Amino acid sequence: MDTKIGQEALRVGVIGYGTVGADVVRALRREEAGRAALTAVLVRDISKYKSTEEAELPLTDSMAEFLACQPDVVVECAGHAALRTCGAEVLASGADLVVVSVGALAEDELLEHFTRAALAAGSRLVVPSAAIGGLDRIAAGSVGQMERVTLTTRKPPRAWYGTRVEQEVDLATLAESYCAFEGPAREAARLFPESVNVSAALSLAGIGMDRTQVRVFADPTIEHNTHEIEAHGHFGSIRLHIANTPSKENPKTGYIVAMSVIKTLRGMTAPLLIGL
Ligand SMILES: NC(=O)C1=CN([C@@H]2O[C@H](COP(=O)(O)OP(=O)(O)OC[C@H]3O[C@@H](n4cnc5c(N)ncnc54)[C@H](O)[C@@H]3O)[C@@H](O)[C@H]2O)C=CC1
Numbered sequence: 001m002d003t004k005i006g007q008e009a010l011r012v013g014v015i016g017y018g019t020v021g022a023d024v025v026r027a028l029r030r031e032e033a034g035r036a037a038l039t040a041v042l043v044r045d046i047s048k049y050k051s052t053e054e055a056e057l058p059l060t061d062s063m064a065e066f067l068a069c070q071p072d073v074v075v076e077c078a079g080h081a082a083l084r085t086c087g088a089e090v091l092a093s094g095a096d097l098v099v100v101s102v103g104a105l106a107e108d109e110l111l112e113h114f115t116r117a118a119l120a121a122g123s124r125l126v127v128p129s130a131a132i133g134g135l136d137r138i139a140a141g142s143v144g145q146m147e148r149v150t151l152t153t154r155k156p157p158r159a160w161y162g163t164r165v166e167q168e169v170d171l172a173t174l175a176e177s178y179c180a181f182e183g184p185a186r187e188a189a190r191l192f193p194e195s196v197n198v199s200a201a202l203s204l205a206g207i208g209m210d211r212t213q214v215r216v217f218a219d220p221t222i223e224h225n226t227h228e229i230e231a232h233g234h235f236g237s238i239r240l241h242i243a244n245t246p247s248k249e250n251p252k253t254g255y256i257v258a259m260s261v262i263k264t265l266r267g268m269t270a271p272l273l274i275g276l
């Protein structure tokens, strides 16, 4: 990540002011993202943001106004639908786009559309590790022959309200681990847009959406959102267990997601990069 390394502060726009977006904005305002400054926050309905803290933010509900602030990089934290609608326009403006709703990129046409927009404008689509880890090693391992990549995601029952799992089991009384899905990452990302973005990130780093195998569980015996990655190939193997503390505001999302975005922004102006 070398293109934004001038002397000026990196101009950062944020799309979405929910759980991840608000944490990213707070960190930017506390100057925790290195040489980066918040330029604008794109929200859906500006009338909803009335607190004293929110009144100080550069909020807008107009994409034209948002891009007129000339961000160097835009962080999307607004969901699959918003990414589909806004992504190409942001990339075409010349700004890099850091996406957390990466599950949307399981649609090949969308990924191709974004890639074309980025190539034409000289911008980049950036997928941070977010809720998962080990992507550096999986990506390096995929330079050679990779035999198998699997992901097992488990979250406590409260993380599955508002998803299709809520129609399948009684989450309030679930007594043992329930397997809600087993199959390729492409299908996992489509069926659980709010919950298994990690499957898409892992696939993009490694052997693709159709070869990466995913299992998804609602598990009443755990408190954290956990992800277990196993991969084998010419490089050797990796077995990684990740436990994310779920955020109070949205138990589907871990605090680590915003922290990973901040780490990514730091890297965009840092003279030393580690662990890419
Ligand atoms: N890559 C990863 O590992 C992870 C990805 N995610 C994804 O990150 C995204 C954000 O997650 P949360 O902050 O927890 O969700 P959230 O629901 O708390 O916040 C989303 C915010 O985006 C806003 N929004 C929706 N459409 C918008 C639009 N068109 N323009 C501007 N704002 C818009 C909503 O009003 C809401 O405030 C979700 O797509 C989630 O699935 C979450 C956790 C991990």
Ligand SMILES: O=C([O-])CC(=O)C(=O)O
Binding pocket: 131, 153, 194, 195, 196, 197, 198, 199, 225, 226, 244, 252, 253, 254, 255, 257
């Ligand atoms: O673990 C988390 O915090 C969120 C998650 O699985 C995802 O959206 O992929």
